[in-house]
Amino acid sequence: MQNAFGEPQTILLLGGTSDIGRAIVGKLVSPTCRNVVLACRTPSAAEPAIAALRRDGMTVTSIAFDASAPLTHAEFVADVVAQVGDIDVVIVAFGVLGDQATFDHDPVAASEAVTINYVGAVSVGLAVAEQFRKQGHGQLVVLSSVAGERVRKSNFVYGSSKAGLDGFAQGLGDSLEGTGAKVLVVRPGFVHSAMTAGLAAAPLSTTPDAVAEATVKALRSGRRTVWVPGALRYMFIVLRHLPGAVFRRLPLG
Amino acid sequence: MAAVGCSGVAVPVDVVNKQVALSPLTGWGRTGGSGSSVLPASSANLGDAVVHGPDRGVLMRGLGRSYGDAAQNGGGLVLRLAGSAGDAILDEATHRVTVGAGVSIDDLLRVTVPRGYFVPVTPGTRFVTIGGAIASDIHGKNHHGEGSFGNHVQRITMLLADGSTVEIGPDRGPDLFWATVGGMGLTGAIIEATIQMIPIETSRCIVDTTRAHDLEHILTLMDEGDHRYRYSVAWIDLMAKGRHLGRSVLTRGDHATVAELQGAATASPRAYDPRVIASVPPVVPLSVINTLSVKAFNEFWFRKAPMYRTGEIHSLAGFFHPLDMVGAWNRLYGPRGFVQYQFLVPFGEEEALRRIVERFAASGAASFLAVLKRFGASNPAPLSFPAPGWTLALDIPSSFNGLSDMLHDLDRIVLDAGGRHYLAKDSHTTPHAIKRGYPRLAEWQAVRDRFDPSGVWRSDLGRRLGLID
Numbered sequence: 001m002q003n004a005f006g007e008p009q010t011i012l013l014l015g016g017t018s019d020i021g022r023a024i025v026g027k028l029v030s031p032t033c034r035n036v037v038l039a040c041r042t043p044s045a046a047e048p049a050i051a052a053l054r055r056d057g058m059t060v061t062s063i064a065f066d067a068s069a070p071l072t073h074a075e076f077v078a079d080v081v082a083q084v085g086d087i088d089v090v091i092v093a094f095g096v097l098g099d100q101a102t103f104d105h106d107p108v109a110a111s112e113a114v115t116i117n118y119v120g121a122v123s124v125g126l127a128v129a130e131q132f133r134k135q136g137h138g139q140l141v142v143l144s145s146v147a148g149e150r151v152r153k154s155n156f157v158y159g160s161s162k163a164g165l166d167g168f169a170q171g172l173g174d175s176l177e178g179t180g181a182k183v184l185v186v187r188p189g190f191v192h193s194a195m196t197a198g199l200a201a202a203p204l205s206t207t208p209d210a211v212a213e214a215t216v217k218a219l220r221s222g223r224r225t226v227w228v229p230g231a232l233r234y235m236f237i238v239l240r241h242l243p244g245a246v247f248r249r250l251p252l253g
Numbered sequence: 254m255a256a257v258g259c260s261g262v263a264v265p266v267d268v269v270n271k272q273v274a275l276s277p278l279t280g281w282g283r284t285g286g287s288g289s290s291v292l293p294a295s296s297a298n299l300g301d302a303v304v305h306g307p308d309r310g311v312l313m314r315g316l317g318r319s320y321g322d323a324a325q326n327g328g329g330l331v332l333r334l335a336g337s338a339g340d341a342i343l344d345e346a347t348h349r350v351t352v353g354a355g356v357s358i359d360d361l362l363r364v365t366v367p368r369g370y371f372v373p374v375t376p377g378t379r380f381v382t383i384g385g386a387i388a389s390d391i392h393g394k395n396h397h398g399e400g401s402f403g404n405h406v407q408r409i410t411m412l413l414a415d416g417s418t419v420e421i422g423p424d425r426g427p428d429l430f431w432a433t434v435g436g437m438g439l440t441g442a443i444i445e446a447t448i449q450m451i452p453i454e455t456s457r458c459i460v461d462t463t464r465a466h467d468l469e470h471i472l473t474l475m476d477e478g479d480h481r482y483r484y485s486v487a488w489i490d491l492m493a494k495g496r497h498l499g500r501s502v503l504t505r506g507d508h509a510t511v512a513e514l515q516g517a518a519t520a521s522p523r524a525y526d527p528r529v530i531a532s533v534p535p536v537v538p539l540s541v542i543n544t545l546s547v548k549a550f551n552e553f554w555f556r557k558a559p560m561y562r563t564g565e566i567h568s569l570a571g572f573f574h575p576l577d578m579v580g581a582w583n584r585l586y587g588p589r590g591f592v593q594y595q596f597l598v599p600f601g602e603e604e605a606l607r608r609i610v611e612r613f614a615a616s617g618a619a620s621f622l623a624v625l626k627r628f629g630a631s632n633p634a635p636l637s638f639p640a641p642g643w644t645l646a647l648d649i650p651s652s653f654n655g656l657s658d659m660l661h662d663l664d665r666i667v668l669d670a671g672g673r674h675y676l677a678k679d680s681h682t683t684p685h686a687i688k689r690g691y692p693r694l695a696e697w698q699a700v701r702d703r704f705d706p707s708g709v710w711r712s713d714l715g716r717r718l719g720l721i722d
Binding site for chain 1: 274276277285289321322329588592651657661682685
């Protein structure tokens with residue numbers, strides 16, 4: 001159960017090696033926090049994160065989680081609950097960016113990416129929501145992306161998976177109204193992180209720390225969506241309504 | 254399936270089938286909400302709901318005046334017990350009243366004051382139920398002499414986890430009785446209680462007021478003079494700094510006798526009909542409580558108090574429940590709500606109290622109507638809050654920047670001084686702090702385990718603070 005300041009006692013990070021996810025966990029941890037569970041495909045990969053988070057009175061563990069295996073997700077959530085009890089905050093931070101040029105010629109690779117980014121998030125998101133309804137509280141943080149706000153040609157497989165994820169998360173949040181559970185959709189722009197290493201930064205780029213800062217602030221004030229940086233919201237109001245003929249000609253990396 | 258029950262309200266059998274939609278609940282501070290299945294209940298059908306209750310457990314809720322998450326049970330069942338003060342039985346020979354746990358002190362006083370009886374202990378609001386008063390073992394302005402609410406309870410009828418009903422009291426099943434006093438509703442459902450009332454001649458109080466220019470002064474005044482008064486409490490301006498640090502207004506008094514009344518009041522000495530003058534509308538988009546508004550209010554409050562005045566006649570409501578004149582005043586704090594921080598430090602630890610007052614003054618946190626009270630002896634209840642020492646209670650908007658970190662720091666000062674936090678107010682502290690502050694917690698848990706081995710009675714507070722597993 002979170003305290004009056006929205007400080008959680010239990011945090012589950014799905015995508016335990018995600019830079020943004022780890023930054024959010026770092027900012028959510030307070031003397032109130034008792035359990036942090038980092039879920040990733042290879043639990044040992046979370047060792048450095050565990051070491052960095054560890055503090056007195058708090059247990060940090062890692063657990064195996066495969067986003068691309070929806071059949072395992074309900075059981076996965078049940079296992080986490082058996083281990084730590086009620087979960088106050090769950091962060092959906094896993095995802096793959098992939099390379100559009102590769103996807104263009106490799107439909108199987110594209111479908112695998114979409115399975116992780118969208119299908120995996122839907123199935124684990126619903127399993128988490130079921131648990132939230134049972135416990136009557138909980139906050140689900142879904143890392144969407146501006147790439148899904150208006151999908152562009154340079155990364156439309158990734159963008160379309162985020163578009164689906166964003167819609168799913170909004171609808172899930174609305175469906176949980178009144179249950180005590182909430183969903184926060186986070187829409188960052190280009191984030192300098194391991195996922196984007198080597199790519200040219202887009203305008204209004206940001207950092208995992210800035211995303212984490214904005215996310216925690218939004219969680220505490222009870223918002224449903226947050227853009228990072230905030231100016232992107234207004235930029236995308238324009239981009240979303242541009243005629244296709246104009247949009248296609250924009251030099252949007 | 255039809256609803257069952259005898260007094261019009263009933264637990265629909267749907268509860269058993271877990272088909273009741275969740276509705277969001279918070280405490281008076283409007284923070285940290287959760288969804289519970291909320292239903293009215295009567296003593297007749299309570300047993301059914303409990304025995305067939307959901308996995309997430311059952312909790313009784315009164316008027317929701319505890320500040321944090323004490324009266325909610327996320328994912329579980331929350332029952333409101335109906336009750337009418339009209340059914341209360343007043344025994345004029347023993348001055349005892351037997352009353353349903355769902356009845357509020359407000360309703361009870363409307364029946365008993367005209368007949369010459371006041372509740373033995375009242376908190377700063379009369380909108381609490383008898384059940385809630387026992388479960389939180391509430392205290393009032395007379396704690397230094399007369400102890401907390403539990404000290405005046407003769408008998409409790411309660412429903413246990415196994416569906417059986419028992420009668421307990423300080424001399425009958427004392428383990429369960431004292432675990433229930435201050436037990437935050439986690440030992441069973443209080444259905445009815447017999448309370449030792451205070452006989453009064455009038456519905457007025459006779460009050461002495463003194464201003465204290467700083468913290469040292471107020472502590473000295475209370476130390477030296479509290480024993481001469483039945484009621485004593487100080488309002489302290491936590492925003493005053495420097496040489497004004499801890500400046501306070503001390504009000505002390507007792508129930509007025511008929512001989513002390515003058516003028517019109519003598520015609521109807523026990524008239525009692527307190528009103529809510531105005532209510533705050535449901536939606537206040539922004540908190541109107543901020544540093545400027547509170548500073549101005551505190552300044553006004555301090556200046557309007559007389560330097561020294563004795564023998565003033567106040568109404569019961571004006572003396573005990575001034576905030577009740579404004580309905581839903583908690584909405585003034587806006588959608589993010591507020592936190593009440595109440596702690597105690599034992600006598601001899603005044604330095605810790607001073608450090609905390611200094612910290613609040615320096616922070617600029619908008620805190621108005623902070624209340625300072627000198628506690629007397631504690632009672633045998635393991636989770637009862639009051640103990641000999643000083644208690645300070647203050648309200649702060651929860652959006653105040655850095656408040657959480659500050660409170661975690663203050664928690665350490667409180668605990669290092671051998672003090673503790675009041676469960677009925679808490680919405681921020683940790684299981685560790687409660688374990689340190691309540692060294693008899695394990696003793697309480699052993700009694701609870703005995704009477705509720707499968708954990709039927711549960712609350713968000715119980716889970717958050719590790720009172721229950």
